[in-house]
Amino acid sequence: MHFLSSGDARHEELAESGDLLHSLARLELSALNQNLAATFDTPLDRLRWSATKWEKYRGRDVIPLWIADMDFPVAPAIERAVMAHVQHGNYGYTSPPADLAGDLIAHHAQHYDWQIEPEWIVWLSGLVLGINLAVKACCGEGGSVLTFSPVYPPFLSAAPMQGRRTLEVPLTIDEAALARGDLRYHIDFARLEAACLPDTRLLLLCHPHNPVGSLFTRADLDALADFCVHHDLCVCSDEVHCDLILDGSTPHVPFARVLAERSPADLARSITLHGPGKVFNLAGLGIAWAIIPDAALRRRFRAVMQRLVPAPCCFGFTALQAALRDGEPWRQALLARLRSQRDQVSAALDAMSLPHSHPEATYLTWIDGRRLTAKVGNAAHWFEQHGVGLSDGADFGAPGFVRLNFAATPSVLDEALRRMLEAVYRFDAGR
Ligand SMILES: Cc1ncc(COP(=O)(O)O)c(C=O)c1O
Known part of the structure; x- marks a missing residue:
């Protein structure tokens, strides 16, 4: 093995090429980060890799808004790093990287x-x-x-x-x-x-x-x-x-x-x-x-x-x-998207007269479904029958409540809210 000391001409050459590679990588990343907001609009076929959230309703017309994970593609910086690791081929026992x-x-x-x-x-x-x-x-x-x-x-x-x-x-x-x-x-x-x-x-x-x-x-x-x-x-x-x-x-x-x-x-x-x-x-x-x-x-x-x-x-x-x-750029873009989707969910739930949280953190809205339960029984099951899969509050120690995960692509979230609105409207109309 050949060790290079700093001051060595070859060392400097390598360091310079390292700097250059680093700058190129930064440029590439900032290009990937150019249009982050649009990536949150792109539907991801999550069943292709058996996402738990979607597997629960495979083959059924139920939109999954339950378990706490997001339907968005991973941040470009992470995808790039993992791809490099995958291509390198070293998947053995691994210690945490030194730095x-x-x-x-x-x-x-x-x-x-x-x-x-x-x-x-x-x-x-x-x-x-x-x-x-x-x-x-x-x-x-x-x-x-x-x-x-x-x-x-x-x-x-x-x-x-x-x-x-x-x-x-x-x-x-x-x-x-x-x-x-x-x-x-x-x-x-x-x-x-x-x-x-x-x-x-x-x-x-x-x-x-x-x-x-x-x-x-x-x-x-x-x-x-x-x-x-x-x-x-x-x-x-x-x-x-x-x-x-x-x-x-x-x-x-x-x-x-x-x-x-x-x-x-x-x-x-x-x-x-x-x-x-x-x-x-x-x-x-x-x-x-x-x-x-x-x-x-x-x-x-x-x-x-x-x-x-x-x-x-x-x-x-x-x-x-x-x-x-x-x-960080991806996280900031994500937060902007989640804020607007939280507000969209909130407006829809207001229209349904269902009291709900306006979360300061998380992509999960907590909904009081107790006004439905006297007639429909379990609110989570009832929404599921109307095509939207929410988490059942009973599992969290609060029967009568449901939790909605709004980290979904806009077309999916729009359709889920439309289904919920229609179900509650019919419920209120006694139909
Ligand atoms: C508060 C909290 N802790 C832990 C988890 C799950 O973490 P992990 O998948 O790493 O076990 C969740 C998932 O929703 C969570 O909301």
Whole structure:
């Protein structure tokens, strides 16, 4: 092997050609990024590669707006990086690229104003896995875990699946807003206090919150931090939706940063889960991470992973690195598109007189279908019979509600809303 020292003429030549290649790659990428908005209009045949969202209704005339993934093609920067990896042909056991932790640290500093250390990062192949690991690492068998509902179903099932108990704390609906058709929730701290038991060890937080789509206020986060310190709880904060804050100028505040601002001892009770799966639509690539600042907690977390948890997919690392380095123009274009589709959905639901969230984050609108259920039974089944597949609120701990995923191409979303409008119109007309 020939090593070149800096100063060597050949080294400089290579460095120059490297710079040139780099500049060419940048030019190529900016050309690919030219017309990003249009890519969100292009229908993608998702059944070709068995997308779970579409497989559920294969062969049936039901438009799938349920599971949280998007019908948009992947960001050009990611496609390019993964294609290069595919063509290179190396798909064996893969360690995280040496500079990936640095990219992640820079991303946290730039986007969340949070300084993390490389050794805090634990790579995972998914977030639901991380939730279950956190339950096992933080809470002894038979102990209890707090979480707010309605919530993404694995928050409710993780504790019982791991031989612990879930203590569900319902978020409270703002009834005055509901009367105006605006579905908003807040934390009832007295209820949270009352739910906490002597054997409670963990709070599972969904931040931003799926399915209600809201951001916790700084006051909420401070009060939650007080609560966790007072009761000596660990917190597992799943922040996978934080890059989907639709008003792009509102910064995400990691819950662990709130703890860190109090003291290193408070930071030590945190596990933060995150990954590119939602914002860059990479759920099929199995790449996520936990940030665990405390060495002892990290050891416990790694101990429960031992010999059970597979490493992330090699393409996941490649895709994540491309997303961190070059994904921002696509993300901004995505947010603009999602904002307008959120507003379109909101207008249609207003026309149906169905109270709903106006999500601050995520591409998921949460709908109160209770005015239908007295007559039609399960609202999700009823909409399915009318050609639109929504998520059933019962799975989130809220029967009578449904969740609509608006990250669909415009023609698909238009048709789904038309079907829903027609169904509700006929319902109201008694036909
Ligand atoms: C809050 C939250 N966490 C985790 C997940 C799933 O993550 P993964 O596919 O990495 O297990 C979802 C998917 O919708 C989610 O909404």
